Amino acid sequence: MKASQFFISTLKEAPADAEVVSHQLMMRAGMIKRLGAGIYNYMPMGLRVIRKVEAIIRDEMNRAGAVELLMPVVQPAELWQETGRFDKMGPELMRVKDRHDRDFIIQPTSEEVVTDIARQELRSYKQLPKNFYHIQTKFRDERRPRFGIMRGREFTMKDAYSFDRDAAGAAKSYEQMFAAYKRIFDRFGLTYRAVAADTGAIGGDLSHEFQVIAQTGEDAIIYCPTSDYAANIELAEAVAPATPRGPATQALVKTPTPGKSTCADVAALLGLDLKQTVKSLVLATDELDERGVVVKTTVWLLLVRGDHDMNEVKVGKLDGLKNGFRFATVPEIEAHFGCKPGYLGPIGLLQPVKIVADRTVAQMSDFVCGANAWDHHYTGANWGRDLPEPDLVADIRNVVEGDPSPDGKGVLAIERGIEVGHVFYLGTKYSKAMNATFLDETGKPALMEMGCYGIGVTRILGAAIEQNHDARGIIWPASIAPFQVAICPIGYDRSAEVKAAADALHAELLALGVDAILDDRGERPGAMFADWELIGVPQRVVLSDRGLKEGLVEVQGRREAEASKLALAEVAAAVKARLGA
Amino acid sequence: MKASQFFISTLKEAPADAEVVSHQLMMRAGMIKRLGAGIYNYMPMGLRVIRKVEAIIRDEMNRAGAVELLMPVVQPAELWQETGRFDKMGPELMRVKDRHDRDFIIQPTSEEVVTDIARQELRSYKQLPKNFYHIQTKFRDERRPRFGIMRGREFTMKDAYSFDRDAAGAAKSYEQMFAAYKRIFDRFGLTYRAVAADTGAIGGDLSHEFQVIAQTGEDAIIYCPTSDYAANIELAEAVAPATPRGPATQALVKTPTPGKSTCADVAALLGLDLKQTVKSLVLATDELDERGVVVKTTVWLLLVRGDHDMNEVKVGKLDGLKNGFRFATVPEIEAHFGCKPGYLGPIGLLQPVKIVADRTVAQMSDFVCGANAWDHHYTGANWGRDLPEPDLVADIRNVVEGDPSPDGKGVLAIERGIEVGHVFYLGTKYSKAMNATFLDETGKPALMEMGCYGIGVTRILGAAIEQNHDARGIIWPASIAPFQVAICPIGYDRSAEVKAAADALHAELLALGVDAILDDRGERPGAMFADWELIGVPQRVVLSDRGLKEGLVEVQGRREAEASKLALAEVAAAVKARLGA
Incomplete structure (x- = not known):
């Protein structure tokens, strides 16, 4: 490809509404162009990256035995009503009516449609397992689309769906997809982690997020540097402290703490370690009769240590709280x-309250908590002596750096990630709702066991850039770069020698299967180099009259501070080797 | 690809709602699966054809210098309001509101979005010409979707848009696209015609439809077998008869024709040639004042020969009628x-009527026409003698077989076609509405000249099948077949020799770049052959123990009545040669 036949459009400044670096750089490098809130044109430079990402995904999905099809963007509401999602999903599900006033949706995913295909097409156990996938435009009407194509409304997703005879088969399909995802992300050349994630109501442990590591990531990833443990913050278990509860050494004292309602303020006022304090959260659950009238309300007091954060997902799994x-x-x-709220605690309650203590709190002694009196806290509180043992001891907090790893093989560390893929065991959630059965060996109908496997194709671009950039621009991994090599001749239109050498090198690289672009735009060297650094092409080759006199050209990797001089005759092979291609 | 790793689902019977053969065969061959009215899943077998069609289009578009990007499916209404199409277009434009009650559309085409890109990105004459294209999902809410994916609601289209400095440049871009389209359709291996089409209000002669020839086509294609003239029925010119008007030889006679109001009935009653009769059509045009009140109405009488049909597009271009x-x-x-209507004619009018005579009618003498008296016609009518010369003589009829070709190089023939592509000079229609200007050499803003170029990707499949099928199924051209060769081993699971030979042949064909599928499903030979004939794979190779004993396999082209026996060692090369690959 010659630059003059392509479309290159770079900007010195990013638009003011570009909040994150990947958004800024994609706009500046002319990869995307905003059409509306969360809706982008993929410009030629960006589309090349998308196509390379798609090709890697397709290659590995096919290798793993998945079969590609294409399901529609606009889908009839009937199927979504069968599973209840038409009504249950919020306004992020884009609903639309056709000319006959019939309901449709613009697909955010395709569980319903693929299950409809499966229940018609997969009739016998002999046809299972089967895994169908497509790479297709999706729409989610996000309340607040942001970060460019990282949280856009229209986006491209690869979604795969496996169908199996039983849970064991589904687990095998899951493992195959997990392995395929590892190959895919390896080939992208990105640093990532496969992180165990919560399976919600389905249970089991078959859910992993594929997180691209980036300081700017929205998600906290918990991992153990000395083992292969990795989980997201919702799932990562905070194990009970290894040391047992210490004996009571202090008397219970009601202490004035005027205007200090947070643990941090109280600890500062009293000169205590924040780890000596306990914070309170009060929840309620309602029992309803058949008419939906509340017949009984239970009040819950949840306690976590002052320096810890409550984990709502964990709370939502507790007996008594898991129904809402x-x-x-x-x-x-x-x-x-x-x-009133602000000075609440577990001592001296007027009516029965269910007390749930985090595992850490249950092992504390001589702790500080609210005194249930305005502007007062207790110090020296002790379980058993000053208040009954908790009704329930459970893991209800987020882990923190330094917590022991649940696998017992070290302590936990935390880093930030961007979720770009998710593999998930669905069980019979959709097959049951839509009666997707097959006939087993005995001729009896049985529900198919399903899994779903997504990769945010367009989000990969943003995540790759968040992970790989510098002050000058993007740094693409070679496998997904829009071009792998920029050939930058100085004086292409002036010097017959430069032109001939550049054209020959271009042809040579293309023949070697290297995706090279020849910059024949006639830009000044500084502007030309800045463009390719901004765009993030992995290797640059500069040809000039002066260098060619000695038979030399300059090669510089995007991460290299200095260029290397190479013999013109050797440069094509050298560049190919540098790409790892 | 092995069949067991793919997804093959064939049906003996087509569903009752499949009206045309391509729809029936695509359903039976498991290429598409209906999701809703005019909305289809592209099943794995069909998707392979789509991908091959897309690859050919992409290859030739890139070769022609067009640059691929990707514009969104869901587009903000604002741009469509700028051109007025948001209000002007009927319900086929799918409108949708987001969670904030803002208007969007699901794209049927992308003139607005691409023009918006151009007006921001193409600022200087130096950046022109430029041609952007994308291959993307489209939606048109057809009132009556039918014929499977030939007239579906959701479909895939390649749409390209060229931007030029002036009309001469636009004409050049047009010619380049025209040439690219010819290469594309040649590579599809389909019989087609590039047919001149009407440009409507824009004028000029730069509009061609690419029509795939098929007896079942909806469109009439006019062409001259002895020249390269081809046009659609709206455009094809009916030239004036070469022979001048004959002299009046009959007297004007008011003849009773009770109950015979059609030309055919009158000719039969009077024993005359239908070509001696003239039929009448009465139209009206209204002049409005600034309040929209009709201040003057003109009545028009249009006359065509009894055996001819009026052409509304031609009528709509006449002075006085072109504004509606x-x-x-x-x-x-x-x-x-x-x-009353039924016996109307041009003789003896009570009030002034504008008379428009088709060129053929203007040269008739001794003709038959309505007598403006119930149950009566005139015979022996003659211009100049019995009625004034017409106010206007014009081409207002459809051509018929045998009419002289407008290029003077023969006579016209008619065949049926399916429109699968359209190249169109847009002029400044969109650039004017959206103020898409560039700065010319003098630094002055000028409107861009545009062209648009569409190919109905999914429709190609239907058209290819309408043109190429037989009683047994589809006959794909090799370039777009889902697989080029089906390797059919008899006893793959029983005979080690058959298995080894089939596996080796499969590997050999793949290494030669031939897209071969190995049918390892263990079907009976009859069922296996019927599947591949239905699916329409161009070449089939059958391996059996008996043949292999003699070192022979059977090769049969999809259009061949008999198989040929070939040496196993030579079959891969022979099959490749048969594919023209």
Whole structure:
């Protein structure tokens, strides 16, 4: 490809609304162009990256035995009503009516459609397992689209769906996809982690997020540097402290803490370690009768150490809370604690409250907690002596750096990631809702076991850039770079020698299977180099009259500070080797 | 690819709602699967054809210098309001509101979005010409979707848009696209014609439809077998007869023709040639004042020969009619002709009527026409003697087989076609509406001259099948077949020799770049052969123990009645040669 036949459009400044570096650099490098909130044109330079990402995904999906098809963008609502998602999903599901006033949706995913295909096409156990995938435009009407194509409304996703005879088969399909995803992300050349994730109501441990590591990532990734443990923050287990609860050494003292309602403020006021304090969260659950009228309300007090954060996903799995909970109201709190929120604690309750202590809190002694009296805290509180043992001890907090790893093989570290893939065991959630059965060996119908496997194709671009950039621009891995090599001749239109050498090198690289672009635009060297650094092409070759007199050209990798002089005759092979191609 | 790793699903019977053969065969061959009215899943077998079609298009578009990008499916209404199409287009434009109640459309084409890109990105004459294209999902909410994916609602289209400095440049871009389209359709291996088409209000002669020839086509294609003239029925010119108007030889006679209001009935009753009769059509045009009130109505009588059909597109281009016309009302007709519709003619009018005679009619003598009296016609009517010369003589009819070719090089023939591509000079229609200007050499802004170029990717499949099928199924051209060769081993699971030979042949064909599928499903030979004939794979190779004993395999082209026996060692090269690959 010659630059003059392509379309290159770079900007010195990023638009003001580009919040993150990947968005800024994609706009500046002319990879995307905003059409509306969360809706982007993929410009020629960006589309080349998308196509390379898609090709790697397709290659590995096919290798793993998945079969590609293409399901529609606009889907009839009927199927979505069968699973209940038409009504259950919020406004992020884009609903549309046709000329006959019939309901349709613009697909955010395709579980319903693929399950409809499966229940018609996969009739016998002999046809299983089967894995169908497509790479198709998706739409999610995000309330606040942002970060360019990282959280856009229209995006491209690869979504695969496996169908198996039983849970064991589904686990095997899951493992195959997990292995394919590792190959895919390896080939992208990105640093990533496969992170165990929560499976929600389905249970089991078959859910992993593929997270591209980046300081700017929205997700916290928990991992153990001395083992292969990795989980997301929702799932990562905070194990109980190894040391047992210490004996009570202090008396319970009601201490004035005027205006200090947070643990940090109280610890500072009293000159105590924050780790000596306990914070309170009051929830409520309601029992309803068949008419939906509340017949009984239970108030819950959840306790975590002052320096810890509550984990709502973990709380949502507790017996008594897993069917839904809400924050307690101020009147409910006053009736049970005799105090307004701000100084609440587990001692001296007016009415029964279910007390859930985090594992760490259950092993604390001589701790500080709210005194259920305005502007007062207790110090020297001790389980068993000053208050009954908790009703429930559970892991209800986020892990923190230095916590022991649940596998016992070290301590946990935390880094930031961007979720770009997800493999998930679905069980019979969709096959049950849509009656997707097959006939087993005995001729009896059985529900198919499903898994789903997504990769955010367009999001990969953003994640790759968040991970790989510098002050000058993007640094693409060679496998997904829009071009692998930029040939930059100085004086292409002036010097017959430069032109001949550049054209010959271009042809030679293309013949070697290297995706090289020849910059024949006639830009000044500085502007030309800046463009290719901004665009992030992995290797640059500069040809000039002066160098060619000695038979030399300059090669510089995007991450290299200096160029190397190479013999013209050897440069094509050398560049190919540098790309690892 | 092995069949067991792919997904093959064939049907003996087509569903009842499949009206045309391509729809029936695509359903039976498992290429598409209906999801809703005009909305289809592209199943793995069909998707392979789509991908091959897309690859050919992409290859030739790139070769022609067009640059690929990707514009969104969901587009903000604002741009469509700028050109007025948001309001002007009917319900076939799918409109949708987002969570903030903002208007969007699901793209049927992308003129607005690409023009928006161009007006921002193409700022200088130095950046022109430029041609952007994408291959993307489109939606048109057809009132009556039918014929499977030939007239679906969701479909895939390649649409390209060229931007030039002036009309001469646009004509050059047009010619380049025209040439690229010819290469594309040649590579598809389909019989087609590039047919001149009407440019409507824009004028000029730069519009061609690419029509795949098929008896079942919806469009009439006019062409001259002895020259390269080809046009669609709207455009094809009916030239004036070479022979001048003959002298009047009959007297004008008012003849009773009770109950015979059609030309055919009158000719039969009177024992005359239908070519001696003239039929009448009465139209009206209204002049409005600034408030939209009709201030003047003109009544028009259009005359074509009894055996000819009126051409509304041609009528719509006439002076006085090109700003819109309607059928005249019965009271208007009675006031001007003194007769109800059925026996109308140009002789003896009560009020002024503009008379437009088709070129053929203007040269008739001794003709038959309505007498403006119930149940009566005139015979022996002659221009100049019995009625004034017409106000206007024009080409207002469809051509018929045998008409002289407008290029003077023969006579016209008619065949049926399916429109699968269209190249169109747009002029400044969109650039003017959206103020898409560039700075010319003098630094002054000028409107870009545009062209648009579409290919219906998914429709190609239907058209190819309408043109190429037989009683047994589809007959794909080798370039777009889902697989080029089906290797059919008999006893793959029983005979080690058959298995080894089939596996080796499969590997050999793949190494030669031949897209071969090995049918390892273990089907009976009859069922296996029927599947591949239905699916339409161009070449089939059958391996059996008996043949292999003699070192022979059977090769049969999809159009061949008999198989040929070939030496196993030579078959791969022979099959490749048969494919023309």
